[in-house]
Amino acid sequence: MSIAQEGGPPKVALIYDPKVRSIAYQVVLVAIILFLAYSAVRNAADNLARAKIASGFGFWNQTAGFDISQTLIEYSAQGGTYGRAFWVGLLNTLLVAAIGIVLATIVGFMVGIARLSRNWLIGRLAGGYVELIRNVPLLLQLLFWYNAVLKALPDLRDSWTVFGNVYLNNRGFFAPYPIFGEGIGLVAAAFVLGVAGAIAFRIWARRRQERTGEQAPVGLVALALIVGLPLIAFFIAGMPATLEYPEKGRFNIRGGLEILPEFVALLIGLVLYTGAFIAEVVRAGIMAVSKGQTEAAGALGLRAGQTLKLVVIPQAMRVIIPPLTNQYLNLTKNSSLAVFVGYPDLVQIFTGTVLNQTGQAVEVVMITMAVYLTISLVTSMAMNWYNARIALVER
Amino acid sequence: MKRAVTTLALAAAVAFAASAASAQSLNAIKSRGILNCGANGTLGGFGLPDAQGNWTGLDVDFCRALAAAIFNDPAKVKFVALTAKDRFTALQSGDVDVLARNTTWTSSRDTSLGLNFTAVNYYDGQGFLVRKALKVNSALELNDAAVCVQQGTTTELNLADYFRANKMKLKTVTFASADEAIKAYDSGRCDAFTTDASGLYAERLRLAKSDDHIVLPEIISKEPLGPSVRHGDDQWFDIVKWTHYAMLTAEELGVTKANVDEQMKSANPDVKRLLGTEGNYGEQLGLTKDWAYRIVKHVGNYGEVFEKNVGQGSPLKIARGVNALWTKGGLQYAPPIR
Missing domain, CATH: 3.40.190.10 (Periplasmic binding protein-like II)
Incomplete structure (x- = not known):
């Protein structure tokens, strides 16, 4: 029984206390979820063992024995392990995702701004691009680009070439590639020093401007520091780099820089597709800045460029960043369609060949999911940090 | 509390249901009324649906033979088109009862994938x-x-x-x-x-x-291609294996789709044992006495199936070569049915 006391809440039996009850429900729920997870794992392990399917992560160090067309790190069919193949695939995924994000952002901003242009033709062209690309499935676009790229390029024997050193054919794009020798450390150190110097100069220039109102040529100084310093170091060290030239063989071109048509097709497809979505995000962001802001900037005497840079874009970014993050995540995840155009990304190598050869679907798929989850979480963490930095600070 | 109890019951149901996965394949197929066969959907001669959706091919006919042996009806097969990459997962997870998809028999596949290769129905390289x-x-x-x-x-x-x-x-x-x-x-x-x-x-x-x-x-x-089944059901393993051997034996004994009814009257003891007019070898497998008769009657013997799908009766025109019977210098050899 409950006895109401004066000056406090009425006292009730424990099981009728809403606070206790809600906690109890949550404890029970968590227990059930934990039990379900545990029994699922146990069941999977039991069933695998009963069906005599290998399990565990022992395959990681076994020899892979298959060849991969694009490897950013050392890998060979006889020496490479499944673990090594995993890293090769992961780096290939990160490569296409990173370059794709940068290019898609550029395409998206250009098209987004173009769509708002007062020029009828430019505006309609940008609008047509967005509508066309957004409404066709990405996989079809990838297949289109792969076949378009391959069909448009000449055979090895009729390669397009510049100076006999740069080749373009249906095997890829080949160009001389610098091989760095001893003393390149000095150049790298100079580059780091240059970047640090440029940042320091920018901070100093800003403080001075706040104090005295005088402006400093930050861009020029930064350029001189970041490019000039390593260049001077390069000559001081005695030019420690030689160019490796691609050589034409009977079937293929070896050596130098090689860009596969599979990579190009995947990149074009991802960039154009994601770029169309980013264009809409950018357009929405700019339109969200009220016209009064531009007019006020004009009244203060700011020029059009300054208005865009100092007034419109900083405010538009607050609207743009959160949906832009989504597009970055989409691009990264969509890169797993690589397998259809023969690009060796993580999904193609790891959940394709490695899974099939080891037969360990549970482990392989779990690892791959964890990797994509990690990439996505890191991307959104970075974007959230940036978003928090530019967000409106309310007082 | 009622909700929590329901959830708990559901959890228990999931946990127990999942562990009762190793039922007898043959009974499951019979009660389902159809055989699920993992096949290649794009390889002419082995597994390919035509414009009307009719599946043709050497591996396809193998599954038809299995269905004929079980149901006396070669049409009771559902073909599941699988890519090379997905085929083992489909068999492991029970999506298909048998994987007849020009699959190479290797030691690691036989031991670590949880499946068993039954026989070689095409020697390839x-x-x-x-x-x-x-x-x-x-x-x-x-x-x-x-x-x-x-x-x-x-x-x-x-x-x-x-x-x-x-x-x-x-x-x-x-x-x-x-x-x-x-x-x-x-x-x-x-x-x-x-x-x-x-x-x-x-x-x-x-x-x-x-x-x-x-x-x-x-x-x-060396690419010995053959149908495979899941580990752990020996009866089903035997049925799949002996279906191939029955087709080979029929060819060896000259029993064809056309003459199988006449051969039922044959006095040759080997033919009698194959067609079930003597002994109960089909029943030992868990099938009927006339299991091999059904296979030959509905689908044909190995030689007929070979010539129709990949040999002279097909656009591929592949010679028998190592896939000829052992009596003709090839590798196809069936243990005796007795």
Whole structure:
């Protein structure tokens, strides 16, 4: 029984206390979820063992024995392990995702701004691009680009070439590639020093401007520091780099820089597709800045460029960043369609060949999911940090 | 609390249901009324649906033979088209009862994938398809070549092994399916396309100008292709294995689709045991006495099926070669039915 006391809440039996009850429900729920997870794992392990399917992560160090067309790190069919193949695939995924994000952002901003242009033709062209690309499935676009790229390029024997050193054919794009020798450390150190110097100069220039109102040529100084310093170091060290030239063989071109048509097709497809979505995000962001802001900037005497840079874009970014993050995540995840155009990304190598050869679907798929989850979480963490930095600070 | 109890009951149901997965395959198939057969959906001669959706091929007819033995009706098969990459997962998870998809029997697949290979219904080997214009006469001349290959096959490994063993450089371009790989080869991305020799002949027919391409003479690997089943059900394993042997035995004894009814009156004891007019060998398998009669009556013997799908009766025109009966110098040999 409950006895109401004066000056406090009425006292009730424990099981009728809403606070206790809600906690109890949550404890029970968590227990059930934990039990379900545990029994699922146990069941999977039991069933695998009963069906005599290998399990565990022992395959990681076994020899892979298959060849991969694009490897950013050392890998060979006889020496490479499944673990090594995993890293090769992961780096290939990160490569296409990173370059794709940068290019898609550029395409998206250009098209987004173009769509708002007062020029009828430019505006309609940008609008047509967005509508066309957004409404066709990405996989079809990838297949289109792969076949378009391959069909448009000449055979090895009729390669397009510049100076006999740069080749373009249906095997890829080949160009001389610098091989760095001893003393390149000095150049790298100079580059780091240059970047640090440029940042320091920018901070100093800003403080001075706040104090005295005088402006400093930050861009020029930064350029001189970041490019000039390593260049001077390069000559001081005695030019420690030689160019490796691609050589034409009977079937293929070896050596130098090689860009596969599979990579190009995947990149074009991802960039154009994601770029169309980013264009809409950018357009929405700019339109969200009220016209009064531009007019006020004009009244203060700011020029059009300054208005865009100092007034419109900083405010538009607050609207743009959160949906832009989504597009970055989409691009990264969509890169797993690589397998259809023969690009060796993580999904193609790891959940394709490695899974099939080891037969360990549970482990392989779990690892791959964890990797994509990690990439996505890191991307959104970075974007959230940036978003928090530019967000409106309310007082 | 009521909700929590329901959830708990559900959890228990999930946990227990999942552990009761190893039911008897034959009973499950019979009560389902249809056999689920994992097949290749894109390989002419082995597994390919035509424009009307009728499946044809050597592996397809093997599943038909199984259905004939179980149901006395070769149409009671549901074919599931599988890629090389997904086939084992489909068998492991129980999506299909038998995997008859030109699959190479290897030790690791037999031991660590949780499946058992039953018999070899086609002895194959890996070869190369190249353009005639390349003027290549031997696979050993392919140093530095770009080769298009399908993912998730023994082909991928053999390719790397062969080039390594012969100290040749290789550029592999890997695709999810044979379709994409052959398309890339056709558009000039690769110098050669590689897969099992039977597949090369089948894929060559699909190229824009098939006469511009030749299959090189080298066979670089052993590819014994055969149907496989899940570990742990010996009865089903036996049925699948002996279905192939029954088709071989029928060919050896001269029992064909056309004469099987006459052969029922045969005095030859081997024929009598095969067709079930003597003994109860079918019942020992868990089937009926006339199981082999049903197979031959509805589908035919091994030789007939071979000629119809990949041999002289097909566009592929592949010679029997090592797939001839042992009595004719080949490798196809069935243990006796007795």
